[in-house]
Amino acid sequence: MVRGMYTAASGALVAQSAVDTIANNLANVNTAGFKRTLLQVQSQPERDLYRFQTDPLKQGSATGVAAQQLVGALGTGAQIYDTPADYAQGTIAATGNDLDVALSGPGFFAVREGNGNVRYTRDGAFLRDQNGFLTAQNGDRVLGRNATPIVLPATGQLQIARDGTVNVDGRAYDKLGVVEFANAAALRPEGANRFVDTGTAGVRAATNTTALQGSLEKSNADVIRSMVDLIANERWFDANEKSIQTQDDAVGQAITTVGRTSA
């Protein structure tokens, strides 16, 4: 059928994915430590068009040999290239809760899930569980020095220094295991505010990150930008639909008028 219809449809599908992504960013506009997802779009591979014709030199022979003549390249539409997280710093808001820690800089907290897997998060709304472990909201244990979970003593004033040192009653007790990545693009979001290393992120101890006790990092999803993106993508979608309609009209016209035999 008409190639252009599929090309326009590919654009409409990408616009739809873009709106899906924006909706997720908006849904998480109040999620602590959330990093918004971006959508990168690229053109689908172009295809070379050839005109097939009978070779004039071979005319007269029993079977004319088809000769290919390059007409030019034809674009075939758009596709999603990547959906990277935007690790831009979120706003830091004071909460006054001693167990809330915000990170300023590129670092992540390391947490250990119940099954032993290590995950990374920017959400520093921590709790102290019934056994004294410092945990994330879903119970994952926050890792400290030597990647071992931090256990807080039953009593004592908790102070977390800017370098992540955990002080209890003014004495150094442990240190938050804040990490940075050589290639944060290799992290994948896993839900529950956690990221997982897909293997090539290059984890190392943090050097450029400061910890701020009594604060939380807000989501970096931007409502105004998302609204503008929503409008732009909706119009992009509409434009592709119009393109489909136009081609449909042309085909319809061809069917109804070209085939007409008498006026």
Place this chain on the structure above:
Amino acid sequence: MMRALYTAATGMIAQQYNIDTISNNLANVNTTGFRKNSAHFQDLIYQNLRAPGTPVGPSVVPVGQDVGLGVKIGASEKSFTQGVLQQTSNPLDIAIEGDGFFQVTQPDGTAAYTRDGSFKRDANGSIVTADGYFLNPQITIPQNATSVQVGQDGIVTALIPGQQTPQQLGQIQLVRFTNAAGLAPTGRNLFIQTGASGAPTLTQPGLNGTGTLQGGYLEQSNVAVVEEMVNLITAQRAYEANSKAITTADEMLQTAVQTKR
């Protein structure tokens, strides 16, 4: 159908819960010993559209594609920051300055914990909460006693007619939890122990990091109205923004349907 519809719906549900929580905080802005709640959110799982390394023709995809599916309510966390102490003229109004809870006995005999120190005397002189629940350990004030005092260490004294020095009637004990945020609120300013809170540790006020007591004071709610107002505005705007995502998805679907005439 479009994921955006359902994704944005999770956002609206989450913000609705957020506003419910804020409303409860505001409703309890004058409730003695009330501890404010804050809603905590987490992103939902991400749907993997294409994994990194997927072969496409002769090459492989260098990066993957994920689309997030929205937000869920992670936790509703109680904040145990200190509330403002307000002076009253009643010696049995007791505020805790610092960490800890009063332990009271519910009518069914189980223990409950509270920061609300507006205690009363019942018909027998026992110290009870406003709902009539006994303070544990139970302390009884004789009918004819005067000038009841509660010390910082919780020792309750009173003058008995005919005696020169105040008589010691008992000592109020406080309990602490490893994870006070894990206590379950049951209403009436009471909390009960859960598996997440850990077991209660009974201590004297002022020892082992427990707070001290102030007789003649009440601890107000720790809700800060301005903070809640700001939260209310952000929650409402987030709700609106999510509704716009639904509208957009709806309009796109309408456009798609109208393509076929």
